[in-house]
Structure formats: C-alpha cells, structure tokens
Amino acid sequence: MTITQLSYVLAVAEHQNFTKAAEKCFVTQPTLSMQIQKLEDQLDILIFDRSKKPIELTDVGRKIVTQARNIVNESYRIQDIVDQQKGFIGGEFKLGIIPTIMPTLLPMFLKSFIKKHPKVKLKIEELTTDEIISRINDGHLDAAIVSTPLELDTIKERVLFYEPFVSYIPSSHRLHQNIKIEVSDLDLNDMLLLEDGHCFRDGVINLCKAFKKNTEEKFQIESGSIETLIKLSNEGLGMTLLPYLHTLDIKENEKQNLHYFKDPTPAREVSIIYHKSELKMQIIEALQSVISGIIRGAIAFQNVEIISPLAK
Known part of the structure; x- marks a missing residue:
C-alpha cells in the first residue's frame, strides 16, 4: 500500500471517473487503474463499484476513502516539517473567501502579501461558507476567510478582525433622520437582504430577531450583491445593512x-x-500577519458586539 495509490483512490472518489482522475493526477488512465486494482487485490475487497455510472464507492470503499484522506494529509505534514525547519514560506496555497468579504478585503492585502512572500502561489476562489467548509474538509482548500464563529469540530479559527455593521438608509425611509441607529429600530419587513446562502444575511436576521421576537420574515427583495442592495435602496425600496469595509x-x-x-x-x-x-x-500565519497589520489602519472600532453568522 502506497501514498500514491491512496491519492489515486481519492481522485477517483472525487471525480467518479477513472479518466478524469488520471488527468488530475497527471498519469495515464491505465497506470491509475492498475495501481487501484493492485490495492484492491492486496486488500481483497472492491473499493469502487465499476458497474455503476458514474462510478460509486462500495460500503467499505467509503470507509477506506475517509482513512485514506487522513493518511494523505498526514503525509503532507512531512514536507511541512521540512519547510518550517528551513523557514520556507512558499508553494501552492488554495484560499477561499466569501462573497461579502472578497471585493473589499482582497485588494487591501493581496499586493502586500505577494510582495512580502513572492514564493507563495496563491489560488483564490470566491465561495459560500458551505462550499468552503466542504472543500476544507475534502482537502481542496488550505484555508479560507469567512465570518465566524462556525463551531465545527473539524475546523480551527483564527480571528483577523471585527467588522461593524453600518445602516444604509435612503432619504425616504422612516429612520433617515436618526443620527445614530438603535438595533431595536430595525425591522426585517422593510429590510433589503442578500439571497439565501450568504452568512452576512444570516447575521442581519439574527441581529433583528434578537430584538423583534415576533418578526414575520416577509422580505420585499433579495439580491446576490451588496452593490445591488444599495441601488435598490436608492430607489426607495427599503434600507439595508452593509459591512463597514464596503462603506469606504x-x-x-x-x-x-x-x-x-x-x-x-x-x-x-x-x-x-x-x-x-x-x-x-x-503560510496561514503569514496571511494572518499581513491582513491584521493592514486592517488595523482601516477599522478603529473597539466597542462592538459580535453577531453570529449561524442561521437560527
């Protein structure tokens, strides 16, 4: 049994196709198939049910894939140990960022990070929190920047910063004359929200529900982008809440x-x-250091109350 064989098994389990898995592993399809067959013969079991289209894992195959993922991940730790011993910060690093953070935070830190750590090859994807969690657990992302806490056993969190909510209230709205807003002033019935699947949306809902126990969730409009929410608000269709960095x-x-x-x-x-x-x-520590250093100059708020992104 080899790490290479286990890596091939993980690739087939992901793509449910031997040809696509071979392309991902940069080997020929016969080579990949032969190594998996060799592993199955050694274990005297079938990992994949080849009669199904697409290919499916057998019951024992699912258990093997779970263990194989742990073993392959642990094998990567050997290179980590060597890199850390040498003080090397480099190589490919796959980073996910949620949509309500990507457009504001990424331009703030990316150039500085690349300049400081030129040997790191960042691959960045904009993904929802659910997609990010799945990809981290599957080993397809090295890290991500999201709204927390998530309270997951398989994932660790390092706080980068606290980003205040800011109300965006058009002149026609009942709260426009208020210089400062109370959370108790908010009403979901005249609030423009992001579409379902955005954790910032869940944070807004949780914020409002904390003070409006009997609020009916009758949203007028939901949108996929904060920029659209601002435009809709300007048309007098309601108020919205923005993450602070979007207001800059x-x-x-x-x-x-x-x-x-x-x-x-x-x-x-x-x-x-x-x-x-x-x-x-x-690399995670290097990202944390660069982002934390830059963000300190952008957000000076201290007295904040953290709103959970977990849907309630």
Whole structure:
C-alpha cells in the first residue's frame, strides 16, 4: 500500500471517473487503474463499484476513502516539517473567501502579501461558507476567510478582525433622520437582504430577531450583491445593512445615507479558518500577519458586539 495509490483512490472518489482522475493526477488512465486494482487485490475487497455510472464507492470503499484522506494529509505534514525547519514560506496555497468579504478585503492585502512572500502561489476562489467548509474538509482548500464563529469540530479559527455593521438608509425611509441607529429600530419587513446562502444575511436576521421576537420574515427583495442592495435602496425600496469595509468606497453622494449604530456596535467576526490537521501553518500565519497589520489602519472600532453568522 502506497501514498500514491491512496491519492489515486481519492481522485477517483472525487471525480467518479477513472479518466478524469488520471488527468488530475497527471498519469495515464491505465497506470491509475492498475495501481487501484493492485490495492484492491492486496486488500481483497472492491473499493469502487465499476458497474455503476458514474462510478460509486462500495460500503467499505467509503470507509477506506475517509482513512485514506487522513493518511494523505498526514503525509503532507512531512514536507511541512521540512519547510518550517528551513523557514520556507512558499508553494501552492488554495484560499477561499466569501462573497461579502472578497471585493473589499482582497485588494487591501493581496499586493502586500505577494510582495512580502513572492514564493507563495496563491489560488483564490470566491465561495459560500458551505462550499468552503466542504472543500476544507475534502482537502481542496488550505484555508479560507469567512465570518465566524462556525463551531465545527473539524475546523480551527483564527480571528483577523471585527467588522461593524453600518445602516444604509435612503432619504425616504422612516429612520433617515436618526443620527445614530438603535438595533431595536430595525425591522426585517422593510429590510433589503442578500439571497439565501450568504452568512452576512444570516447575521442581519439574527441581529433583528434578537430584538423583534415576533418578526414575520416577509422580505420585499433579495439580491446576490451588496452593490445591488444599495441601488435598490436608492430607489426607495427599503434600507439595508452593509459591512463597514464596503462603506469606504461608497460614492460621495451616497455617504449621507450611512448611519452608524450606537455602542456597542453590532459587528461580524472575520477569521481565517483551516482544517484541524494544521497543514501549511507557516503560510496561514503569514496571511494572518499581513491582513491584521493592514486592517488595523482601516477599522478603529473597539466597542462592538459580535453577531453570529449561524442561521437560527
């Protein structure tokens, strides 16, 4: 039994196709098939049911894949040990970022990180929190930047910063004249929200529900982007809440619609998360250091109350 054979098994389990798995592993399909067949013969079991289309794992195959993933991940730790001993920060690093953080945070730190750590080859994807969790657990992401806490046994979290919520209230709205907003002023019935699947949406709902026990969730409009929510609000269709970093690039004529909360300001916790196996920690720590250093100059809020992204 070899690490290579186990890696081939994981590739077939992922793609449910021997040809696609071979392409991913940069080997010929006969080579990959022969090595998996050799492993099955050694164990005297079938890992894959080849009669199904697409190929499926057998019952024992599912258990083997779970263990194989642990073994392959642990094998990567040997290279980690060597890299850390040499003080090397480099190699490919796959990073996921949720949509409500990507457009504001990425431009702030990416250039600085690349300049400071030129040997790291970052591969960045914009993904939802659910997609990120799945990919971290499957070993397809090394880390991600999301709203926390997530309270997952398989994933560790390192807080990067706390980002306050800011109200965006058009002139036609009942709260526009309020200089400072109370959380108890909010009403989901006139709130523009992101589509289902965005953790910032869940944070807004949790914030409102904490003070409105009998609120009926009758949303007028839901959108996939914060920019669209701002445009809809400008049309008098309701107010919305924005993450603080989104307000830094807002148009000059729209700044009059920004209203801040009274202390303690509701905020979301933004963290870098990674698998409990703690692979590539030297790159994770480098990302944390660069982002934390940059963000300190952008967010000066101290008195905040963290709003959970977990749907309730």
